[in-house]
Amino acid sequence: MTATTRDQFLSAAEHLFAEKGFYGASIATIARELGLTKQALLHHFGNKEKLYGEVLRAISERLATSIDTIRTRVSSPAEQLEEMVLAQYRGQIAEQDSARLIMRELLDNEQRADQAGNWYLKDYLEELVSMAQAVQSSGPRSRAQSLALIYQLLGAAHYFAVSQPTLGNIFGRAELANTRACFEGELRRLVRAALQ
């Protein structure tokens, strides 16, 4: 099954939006990546905003399915939360384009009218918050405390994933590889420590 032109556009757009952001990536550049003109792209997506929206939607769908997988596979709330954070981390290291794009969206979405991407994020966070509240180790947590907690854990993972190129520049590839090798273990430690 060969990818359709449309899908090729989506993946090229994801890559370029992740690298340069919405303003920095031009539709002509995206189209040139496939050896086509920007008018071919406009033919498929109407305009730049719609293309961007579809890229975001595709990412959020992938995220949603990965959540479902974990929820059905693991039962205990504490384990679910731990697996969720770690799956999030692994996914973001594996697909750095989408990790960067989500981070950009976090920074930008106040500006553009977009905000479509907010809703999937809301559902996702809401879900994690209720998971965190289901974990009752040292007394009950308030909703706000739970949100703060899971946001810290997500932040720890996402921030590192997104910083890979910069960290590579600063410390060199070898040392970054070392750090990445023990990051997952340290993250697991952090999640467990936080839940106690």
Add this chain to the structure above:
Amino acid sequence: MTATTRDQFLSAAEHLFAEKGFYGASIATIARELGLTKQALLHHFGNKEKLYGEVLRAISERLATSIDTIRTRVSSPAEQLEEMVLAQYRGQIAEQDSARLIMRELLDNEQRADQAGNWYLKDYLEELVSMAQAVQSSGPRSRAQSLALIYQLLGAAHYFAVSQPTLGNIFGRAELANTRACFEGELRRLVRAALQ
């Protein structure tokens, strides 16, 4: 002491670069913020890249002085690290423009030739890593482990600071205020749990 035109340009640029990113913010828009033309801006800074570089430098200087303050005020390594992470968090909540700009730089700096901002970040991280290694609670930590650990803590703080507008959109101002009210306490808990 009234601010010079140059300083006004720097602060307007910081704000707009933080909001829209390097590509999204035009020098004409920045200048218009002071009621001047873009050529006035170019007169002071030469070109857009240099302006951006100076904004970054100003931020990194503020960061450096805040580090020095803490290092002289607190002595024990564990407390230093804890205070450092919390000061970082408070600073980023108070000055959200610079927090967002740093996050953007983390995403962008591979693209632009810039990388001047990398070095201050390197020194900063290096410092925190040696602090983390000085804390010997549960056996010695490797350099990579220490870097992973402090990056997680910084990430937890920075990610939340940068997400304020988005979280406001998603959950509303009131609930965000609740979450922010307990975030610092939870962050302190996380730092201590991580150091044990």
Add this chain to the structure above:
DNA sequence: TTGACAACTTACCAGTCGGTAAGTAGATTG
């Protein structure tokens, strides 16, 4: 065979981008 449709292309548009050139007004200095 014809007609419709999808998937493109070339040609073009107004607007904006960062940047250069050539000034002008005002203060400072010899």
Add this chain to the structure above:
DNA sequence: CAATCTACTTACCGACTGGTAAGTTGTCAA
């Protein structure tokens, strides 16, 4: 008084932006 410097301005420039209009080409159905 004249020269110089700083802090700006208006007038441009070529390159690029997202987007429209009007084809062209190939496929598939009636």
